[in-house]
Amino acid sequence: MKLKILVLTNLFPHPWDPLRGTFNRQQFGRLGREHEVDVLTAVDFRERMRRPAGEFSAENVNTDHFTFYYPPRFGRALHALCWLLCLLWQRGRKLRAANYDCVLASWAYPDGVAAGWVARYLGIPYVMKVHGSDLNVQAAFALRRPQISHALRHARAVVTVSKALADKATEMGTDAARVHVIYNGVDAALFAPGPRADARARLGLSIDEPLLLYVGNLKETKGCVDLVNALPSVLDHHPDARVAFVGSGACRAALLHRAQALGCADRLMLPGAVAHDALGDWFRAASVLCLPSHNEGVPNVVLEAMACGVPVVATRVGGIPEVVPAYAGILVPPHDPERLAAALLDALDAPWQGQAIAAHARGYCWDDNIVRLDAILQAAATRSTASMGAAA
Known part of the structure; x- marks a missing residue:
């Protein structure tokens, strides 16, 4: 009917x-x-x-x-x-x-x-x-x-x-x-694995630098500031790493202020909000998607990143543990920049199987x-x- x-x-x-x-x-x-x-x-x-x-x-x-x-x-x-x-x-x-x-x-x-x-x-x-x-x-x-x-x-x-x-x-x-x-x-026509080098070239990004990617509203409850607080520990081991915050919101100024206080503002990228059909290249360009939210349902950016074969570092809140298996990412407690930094370092060094991650995400249809x-x-x-x- x-x-x-x-x-x-x-x-x-x-x-x-x-x-x-x-x-x-x-x-x-x-x-x-x-x-x-x-x-x-x-x-x-x-x-x-x-x-x-x-x-x-x-x-x-x-x-x-x-x-x-x-x-x-x-x-x-x-x-x-x-x-x-x-x-x-x-x-x-x-x-x-x-x-x-x-x-x-x-x-x-x-x-x-x-x-x-x-x-x-x-x-x-x-x-x-x-x-x-x-x-x-x-x-x-x-x-x-x-x-x-x-x-x-x-x-x-x-x-x-x-x-x-x-x-x-x-x-x-x-x-x-x-x-x-x-x-x-997940829209399989937009989010699928592809060469990282090609995606970075289209975005004008360096081919070799580790790229931590955040996608979503820039607000405190999404853990944006937690990610900035974790960044210095990541840079101790990967001094060429960058964090891209793709999105807009009230927390933008706070992110910059905190990064300046920590001496890592030059490692932040803030391209602003991006149309949904243009996010695929950002996911494919990323080394890791990071979403350190304080509470969640099941954020689509996690599913879309995995559909592109990208591992996820996120917080163990809401429905995130239901959709991120151990072979697709690492989960940490919320409000814990130290544990977040350790997980990001582990993720940057781990031998992820992108095709297996993408195959898992294709189950969300x-x-x-x-x-x-x-x-x-x-x-x-x-x-x-x-x-x-x-x-x-």
């Missing part, structure tokens, strides 16, 4: 952040080949104020956005209500007329909580997809946790990107039978992901239709 699906999320490209939520762009675009998918993206009002609108692309889905206004310095427990009111104020009439079969909410708070209310307002079921810090961090706050728990328990199904998140959802009272682990996929997500959405909508028929 072809469904009409409303996706509600903040994790999707929009005119003020064209590179946002590339994993959702990939997933929803593939879902849109089978169903009619409308993606309605919440845009933080501060984001609209900070930068001009740009161009973005999203295939096979209909896109729209609304502006999310909220009190920025207090009242985080009210953000789901603010999210709901902004949505209904700006797009309520359009939603009522659309005749959707179900809602798919991507991100638990405030998006998923508000989406649950929207679904009940529209009289349709909702499926909630959680990613990482929306449960690992947001649910730790006393006034937000009951809202998230209620939304999870009343969703027709909950989709998680890792077993660790599935366990957390059930700990919060969700029926385990309604929780589904679906790992994100978008086609399989969509088949499973499609079945969950079909079941949610079919059960809703059956319930309405019985009630009539």
Whole structure:
């Protein structure tokens, strides 16, 4: 059955952040080949104020956005209500007329909580997809946790990107039978092994220097500063090594300041955010991908780096241990630059088998992901239709 699906999320490209939520762009675009998918993206009002609108692309889905206004310095427990009111104020009439079969909410708070209310307002079921810090961090706050728990328990199904998140959802009272682990996929057309020398030549990088690569938002909880703090120990053994931080974010200035204090600022590269379809060369150019996050779901950059045959040094948090076997990387505790430095040195000296790493990553396939997500959405909508028929 072809469904009409409303996706509600903040994790999707929009005119003020064209590179946002590339994993959702990939997933929803593939879902849109089978169903009619409308993606309605919440845009933080501060984001609209900070930068001009740009161009973005999203295939096979209909896109729209609304502006999310909220009190920025207090009242985080009210953000789901603010999210709901902004949505209904700006797009309520359009939603009522659309005749959707179900809602798919991507991100638990405030998006998923508000989406649950929207679904009940529209009289349709909702499926909630959680990613990482929306449960690992947001649910730790006393006034937000009951809202998230209620939304999870009343969703027709909950989709998680890792077993660790599935366990957390059930700990919060969700029926385990309604929780589904679906790992994100990797686009094999973009991420596959290739000659390192060729990738470095295209990026204008030295062929011989060890290159530690970080890809993602530059923020403290991603462990960016931990990586800079680990760098001097790496340079003691590999003085020609460099670290490339591919991404943008509030931590950029802090990284430079800390590197200057440690005397290694000249070994940092900060090329900024890079389009998703241009990341393949950065992975293939890298000696090691390093992601020292303090909390995670299953970051796609880890899967994409491994798909290029690149070993990973990351923290043992969230779902990362579920997808990084010992022959593909080294895992360390978070908040520990000394252990991180030792792991990076071991990784630079180890005889990794790139083809075996890439073969492992090929098991994370978008086609399989969509088949499973499609079945969950079909079941949610079919059960809703059956319930309405019985009630009539």
